[in-house]
Amino acid sequence: MSDAYIIDAVRTPRGIGKVGKGSLAHLHPQHLARTVMAALAERNDLNTAEVDDVIWGTSSQRGAQGGDMGRMAALDAGFDIRASGVTLDRFCGSGITTVNLAAAQIMSGMEDLIIAGGTEMMSYTSATADPKTPPMMDAGNLHLRAQHPQSQQGVCADAIATLEGIDRKAVDELALTSQQRAAKAIEEGRFNKSLVTVYNDDGSVALDREEFPRPGTTLEGLGNLKATFEAWAGIPVDEKGTTYGDLIRQKYPHLKQFNHIHHAGNSSGVVDGAAAILLASKQYAEKNGLKPRARIVATANMGDCPTLMLNAPVPAAKKVLEKAGLKVEDIDLFEINEAFAVVAEKFIRDLKLDRNKVNVNGGACALGHPIGATGSILIGTVLDELERQDKRYGLVTMCAAGGMAPAVIIERMQ
Numbered sequence: 001m002s003d004a005y006i007i008d009a010v011r012t013p014r015g016i017g018k019v020g021k022g023s024l025a026h027l028h029p030q031h032l033a034r035t036v037m038a039a040l041a042e043r044n045d046l047n048t049a050e051v052d053d054v055i056w057g058t059s060s061q062r063g064a065q066g067g068d069m070g071r072m073a074a075l076d077a078g079f080d081i082r083a084s085g086v087t088l089d090r091f092c093g094s095g096i097t098t099v100n101l102a103a104a105q106i107m108s109g110m111e112d113l114i115i116a117g118g119t120e121m122m123s124y125t126s127a128t129a130d131p132k133t134p135p136m137m138d139a140g141n142l143h144l145r146a147q148h149p150q151s152q153q154g155v156c157a158d159a160i161a162t163l164e165g166i167d168r169k170a171v172d173e174l175a176l177t178s179q180q181r182a183a184k185a186i187e188e189g190r191f192n193k194s195l196v197t198v199y200n201d202d203g204s205v206a207l208d209r210e211e212f213p214r215p216g217t218t219l220e221g222l223g224n225l226k227a228t229f230e231a232w233a234g235i236p237v238d239e240k241g242t243t244y245g246d247l248i249r250q251k252y253p254h255l256k257q258f259n260h261i262h263h264a265g266n267s268s269g270v271v272d273g274a275a276a277i278l279l280a281s282k283q284y285a286e287k288n289g290l291k292p293r294a295r296i297v298a299t300a301n302m303g304d305c306p307t308l309m310l311n312a313p314v315p316a317a318k319k320v321l322e323k324a325g326l327k328v329e330d331i332d333l334f335e336i337n338e339a340f341a342v343v344a345e346k347f348i349r350d351l352k353l354d355r356n357k358v359n360v361n362g363g364a365c366a367l368g369h370p371i372g373a374t375g376s377i378l379i380g381t382v383l384d385e386l387e388r389q390d391k392r393y394g395l396v397t398m399c400a401a402g403g404m405a406p407a408v409i410i411e412r413m414q
Contacts, residue, residue, distance in 0.1 A: 002281045004103035005292035006410065009380030010039045010196050011275035014368040015211045017122030023207040024198060024272040025123035029058070029065045032198065032274035033073030033119040039196040040115060040278045041077065044290060049080035052111035055102050056087045057094025057118030057372040060125040069119060092339060093400035094118050095275060095375025100299035100408055102279045107296070112284040117276035118372035125371075126270060148306040149247035153401065154229035154267060156309040157340035158258045159248050163308075164346055168261040171341035172222040175266035175365040177355075178338060182362025183215035190361055190388060194380045212269045212368040227260035228267070251307040266341040271368030275376035294383050297393070297409040298324035304403045310343050312405030313397045314350045320395065320407040328353070331409070332391035335378040337398035338363035347397075360385060374398065379408065386412040 012032055015024035024032065033056065041048055056070030071085030090097045095118035102116040151159075161171065185191060186209075197208040233245035249255055285292055300323055302316035313336055321327065328351055336347045336358060348358055361381060364374065375398060382394035397407035 001107050002109055002283065004106040004296040005280050005282060005285050006294040006296070006383060007278040007280050007285065007290045007292055008040055008044055009275070009277045009383055010036050010043070010194050011373070011377050011380055012036060012198050012273050013195060013207045013210050014271040014273040014370060015207050017126060017270035017272050017368070017370070019123050019127055022123050022272055023211055024121070027198070027206060029119050029121040029124065030069055030073040030076050032121065032272065033069055033117070034077035035198050036117060036196060036274050036276035037074055037079065037115060038077040040276050041079070044278060049082045051079065051083035051113050051115060053105070053114050054083060054085035055098040055114060055116045056085065057090070057098045057375065058087055059089055059091050059094055059120060059371040061087065061089055064124055065121065089372070090404065090406060091401035092337065092369070092371050092398055093375060093404055093406040094372040095377065096379065096396060096398065096406040096408055097375065099277055099279070099376060099379055100406055103296040103299060106279055106281045112281045114279050115276055116279060117274065117376045119274040120370040120372040121272045122270045122370060123272050149250045150306050150309065150402070151244045151247040152229070152232050153309060154262055154340065155233045155244045155248065155258070157262050157267070157342050158229050158233070158260045159252070159255060160308055160310060160346065161261050161342045162255060162259040163252070164342070166342050166345055167259070170345055171261055171266045172219060174341045174345050175222055176217060176219050178359065178362045178365040179214060179217040181360060182213045182366035185361035186210055186213065190384065193384050210367060212271050213362070213366045217265065222265045225263040225265050228263045230260040233258060233260070248307055262340050262342065266365055268337070268339050268364035269366070269368030271370050273368070273370035273373050273377065275373045275380060277376055277379060292413050293387070294410045294412050297411050300407045302405050302407070304405070306403035309401060309403050310339060310399040311346070312403055313343065313347050313399050316397045316405035316407040317347070317351060317395060320397070320409055324409045326393065326409065331393045331395045332357065332389070333360060333382050333385055333394045334358045335382045335394065335396040337369060337374055337378060338365045339369060339399050341365060343399050375406070379410065383410060383412065
């Protein structure tokens with residue numbers, strides 16, 4: 001079985017995901033995807049005719065984000081027409097899944113050179129979203145809802161916090177740490193190796209820096225923010241008046257009241273962004289003079305309760321560690337997506353992790369979460385940081401709608 005090497009990783013800065021406010025919001029989603037694909041090709045002097053496939057992740061595949069972005073953006077980037085492309089959806093986990101599938105294709109010997117990544121323009125998807133229809137559950141599929149009621153993610157986060165006894169102070173402190181670490185990472189240029197500027201079609205700069213972080217955040221300021229999802233818990237989703245809160249209580253009837261602790265400051269930011277990772281077989285890399293930066297050690301997928309939705313990262317991490325033959329103590333750096341602060345807080349507590357090894361350059365509370373792209377961003381982030389710290393193993397995982405979590409362990413090449 002061939003090794004699957006990571007040759008390079010790039011990403012755009014994350015722009016505020018609101019029309020009229022974000023510096024990327026006026027662009028077509030394929031524009032962001034083509035930017036990172038073209039950067040990989042240029043940085044590594046790729047013969048794009050030899051790219052076996054482009055495996056792309058996009059969660060909301062409708063309108064401008066539909067139509068197989070992987071293929072269309074590759075064409076837009078000027079790739080040879082022989083470079084095929086596919087686009088998939090594992091909700092928030094899409095950007096890890098694309099890399100994992102690319103690695104599997106290479107390790108099986110079926111492919112030699114693949115670009116994996118993802119894009120999400122939340123400025124576009126949020127402007128067209130229906131608050132009464134969660135994207136992961138067709139409101140008309142009552143058969144599914146009867147088996148697995150699925151609520152709004154923020155309401156799920158508050159439900160988990162209530163069940164786990166995690167309080168507002170803990171999640172606000174985690175969010176503050178995220179902002180502080182992101183500010184330091186940006187100041188020290190820790191993201192520079194992977195960050196590529198996004199240009200407008202006229203050649204002017206659209207965005208060349210992270211747009212979402214709020215480095216002036218304080219614990220007092222976070223404490224003054226009103227909890228967001230108490231209102232969401234009471235939104236009816238059908239003609240019977242069933243609310244998002246009721247959907248959770250159908251499975252957890254003892255959960256009479258939620259401790260609503262999440263707000264805009266301790267939840268993932270709404271942003272636009274894209275990321276891409278170049279993977280190659282050992283044989284292809286050696287033949288073409290590509291220097292590998294890391295290898296894929298193991299990948300895994302895990303499902304958990306769809307009603308609570310956000311609890312799969314811990315079992316996913318345990319599963320991928322077992323597949324790799326490693327222990328928690330062997331991992332030098334962890335990236336767990338801060339979809340909501342409680343997700344990262346629970347992950348740290350359950351696995352008894354050293355907090356200095358987790359999201360060391362900040363997370364989505366500070367930097368934002370462009371759904372289909374985030375997983376690929378995190379893989380690039382942990383790779384850059386392994387190199388900076390001269391460390392060996394990194395583990396990346398994240399929750400996804402439907403109660404799922406993909407995971408991957410990479411090993412930096414010495």
